[in-house]
Amino acid sequence: MQRNPLIAAISLGLFAGAATSSALAETTPLEQQLKDLESFQVIAHRGASGHAPESTMAAYELAHEWGVDYLELDVQITADGELVVFHDDAIDRTSTGEGKVNDHTLEELKALDTGSWFNEANADKADADFEGAQILTLSELFERFGHDERYYIETKSPQLNPGLEEALVESLEAHDMIETGRVLVQSFEQDSLLKIRELNENVPLIQLVWYHTNEEDDSQLQEWTGVTPGPAEITDEDFQTIAEYAAGIGTNVTYDGNDVIDADFIRQAQANGLPVHIYTINEPEEMQRLLDWGVNGLFTDYPDHLLELVE
Numbered sequence: 105m106q107r108n109p110l111i112a113a114i115s116l117g118l119f120a121g122a123a124t125s126s127a128l129a130e131t132t133p134l135e136q137q138l139k140d141l142e143s144f145q146v147i148a149h150r151g152a153s154g155h156a157p158e159s160t161m162a163a164y165e166l167a168h169e170w171g172v173d174y175l176e177l178d179v180q181i182t183a184d185g186e187l188v189v190f191h192d193d194a195i196d197r198t199s200t201g202e203g204k205v206n207d208h209t210l211e212e213l214k215a216l217d218t219g220s221w222f223n224e225a226n227a228d229k230a231d232a233d234f235e236g237a238q239i240l241t242l243s244e245l246f247e248r249f250g251h252d253e254r255y256y257i258e259t260k261s262p263q264l265n266p267g268l269e270e271a272l273v274e275s276l277e278a279h280d281m282i283e284t285g286r287v288l289v290q291s292f293e294q295d296s297l298l299k300i301r302e303l304n305e306n307v308p309l310i311q312l313v314w315y316h317t318n319e320e321d322d323s324q325l326q327e328w329t330g331v332t333p334g335p336a337e338i339t340d341e342d343f344q345t346i347a348e349y350a351a352g353i354g355t356n357v358t359y360d361g362n363d364v365i366d367a368d369f370i371r372q373a374q375a376n377g378l379p380v381h382i383y384t385i386n387e388p389e390e391m392q393r394l395l396d397w398g399v400n401g402l403f404t405d406y407p408d409h410l411l412e413l414v415e
Contacts, residue, residue, distance in 0.1 A: 137254070137285030138308060141352055141379045145173040145401030146410050147256055149384050150191060154405035155229060157222035158198060159189050160237040161248065168249060172407045174288070175253050178260040179242055181268050186210040187242040187275055193261050197221070199239070206265055213239045242272075246279045255281065256288045258312070262296040269296060273303040282306050290354055294331050301349055308351040310381065315356060315364035325364055335365050343376035352379040354403070357394065367397040374400070388413065 131139070151163025152170070164175050178191045183206055195201045199216040201208070219237030223230035245255070262268050272289070281287040282304060290310035291297050297309045314328040315335055325334035332342045346353060353373055357365055373380045379400035385391050386405050391413055394402060404410050 132283070133285035134283055134306060134308075135285075138351055140173075141308075141400060143400070144395070144414055145381065146407050146414065147174045147176050147381060147401050147403045148172040148407040149176045149403040149405050150178070151175060152405070152407055154386065155408075156231070157219040157234050157237055158405075159191060159240065160219055160234070161240060161244075162219070162231075162234060162237060164240075164245065164249070167407050168253060170408050170411055172411070173254060173401070174256040175245070175249070176256040176258075176403060177242075177245070178258045179268065179272060180205045180260050181265045181271055182210045182213060183207060184209040184211075185267065185271065187268075187271050188213060189240040189242060189245055191260065193264055204264065210241065242275055243279070246275070246281070251280075251284055251286055254286050254288070256290060256310075259289065259291045259293065259296045259300070262291070262293050262299075269299040269303060273300060273307065276307065277304065288351070292329055292331075294329065298349060309349060310352045310354050311346050311350040312354045312383075313356075316359045325359075335369050338369070338372070340372065340376050343373050343378055347377040350378065352381060352400070354381045354383055357382050357385070357390075370397050370399055374398075385410075 148167035150158035151160065152166035153163050156163040156166055159177060167175055177189045179187050180190050182188055188205065188210065190205050192198065193204055195203060195205055195216065198221050199218045201216040216239060217236050218239050219234035222234055257272070259268055259272065276282050276287055283306065288308050288310050289297070289300050290312050292312040292314065294311065297311060300307050300309060311331060313331055315325050316328065318324040318326050325336065327334065332338050355365060357363060370380050381401040381403065382394055382399050383403035384405065385394060385402045388409050391402060391410050395413065402410055
């Protein structure tokens with residue numbers, strides 16, 4: 105596999121001025137994290153969200169207990185500048201509130217119940233302990249698991265969350281998550297990732313892509329934000345452009361029931377220094393199919409099912 109330019113740049117930066125060859129031979133935690141991306145990663149999508157309310161402490165506790173490789177989460181910024189762990193732009197689906205996350209202060213969001221909806225939607229998994237679950241701040245998640253976990257963080261809807269990247273990098277630095285190899289930052293928005301890079305060039309980045317059919321020609325595939333051509337037209341140079349700033353790529357595998365990428369896409373990305381993570385895979389048969397393709401990681405709501413296949 106071609107070495108990712110980001111890994112080489114970080115290695116040079118971290119070891120600049122080293123006095124001896126033995127010092128150069130040492131592997132830093134950040135380098136080890138990047139090397140680990142070449143192996144298979146179990147990524148708990150919003151925690152163990154198939155078993156507990158998404159993005160709540162209960163979901164992350166389960167995933168942590170099972171020994172996943174990454175806790176996956178989305179961050180947004182409140183009206184008073186606090187980072188919270190929440191997926192949707194609007195709070196209606198998974199809380200007792202209404203409106204957008206960033207229309208509310210943290211105090212207002214903390215007053216909401218973000219757990220009872222799960223019991224109503226999943227009677228077979230309902231648990232009274234889920235009732236009254238509060239929205240999490242990023243700091244609360246870091247304080248609970250610290251450096252015992254790795255975190256896979258999406259900058260969610262950056263256009264709706266001005267100042268998100270600055271606040272996130274500040275928090276990552278304050279909790280010493282970067283040099284210790286504890287965090288990946290993912291986004292569909294290339295500009296958001298590049299902003300993170302400007303703020304701290306050592307933050308490992310994952311470029312998310314979403315392939316779907318062209319509305320004018322459903323025989324053609326395109327990428328949502330235009331960060332790459334459609335899979336049939338993608339070139340080594342397209343992957344290398346992403347590898348200049350990112351440590352990996354995250355993609356869907358199907359759209360409208362049909363595959364949009366194949367094993368050749370996986371191999372081509374890897375050959376150009378980009379480990380490939382697929383979202384969001386919940387059926388064991390599909391997990392196994394993608395494992396057979398040689399993917400580097402899967403996002404899943406059911407990390408226990410994936411762990412059974414890879415352990």
